[in-house]
């Protein structure tokens with residue numbers, strides 16, 4: 001399994017799993033967030049490129065996808081089947097891990113919400129594998145997140161963001177499911193408010209979410225571009 005660059009359209013970034021303690025580097029856009037971070041400046045403001053500063057040394061998880069919500073909070077997403085994280089689920093909860101590849105008892109959070117106002121993270125509840133999944137914000141500001149590895153390949157997950165004094169969490173749908181197992185797929189919002197899900201690893205079709213009874217639509221181009229370099233993964237849409 002490999003990490004690939006997710007689609008630019010979904011505002012996700014691929015992070016690094018090299019460190020046990022993940023760091024959040026946020027490109028500062030407001031002076032409110034400016035803090036003295038000794039020796040952490042990377043680029044030069046004089047070039048007009050902004051600056052990077054280290055805000056938090058331990059986010060609890062290494063982030064595979066990150067997405068900024070309309071409240072300015074940041075959803076960070078790792079995946080299950082990865083073993084221990086550095087943050088546990090709230091209230092002593094644990095996942096039912098009969099299918100987990102690494103842990104018998106998985107009491108760790110695999111997603112967190114970062115708040116720039118408090119400079120803290122809190123654990124979110126992701127129960128299925130989001131490895132190389134895809135996501136897109138929809139018109140009500142919810143983040144709709146689909147597919148991934150293993151038990152997550154056909155999952156649809158929704159995160160409805162909330163303000164800092166409220167509690168919101170992932171909801172993994174029990175009614176909606178993808179028609180085809182998808183990872184390395186690109187999700188794009190359509191004018192009618194639905195998403196089109198394009199391709200993915202060994203997926204030479206598109207589908208719509210919600211499907212409104214439309215089935216899989218073959219896209220031969222995806223098969224034609226299915227080369228050893230995986231050039232058809234996370235297609236640009």
Ligand SMILES: *[C@@H]1O[C@H](CO)[C@@H](O)[C@H](O)[C@H]1NC(C)=O
Nearest residue numbers: 037038039040041045046051
């Ligand atoms: C980081 O860059 C800002 C803007 O140029 C500067 O004010 C600050 O002193 C720098 N901090 C460090 C630790 O270099």
Ligand SMILES: *[C@@H]1O[C@H](CO)[C@@H](O)[C@H](O)[C@H]1NC(C)=O
Nearest residue numbers: 021058060084085086087088
């Ligand atoms: C997170 O890491 C710190 C520092 O290594 C450690 O003290 C703490 O127990 C860890 N927490 C979890 C939940 O793993």
Ligand SMILES: *[C@@H]1O[C@H](CO)[C@@H](O)[C@H](O)[C@H]1NC(C)=O
Nearest residue numbers: 094095096097098099100151
């Ligand atoms: C745990 O998952 C297994 C397999 O999906 C299921 O059979 C079992 O009922 C679940 N147990 C609980 C407590 O949810």
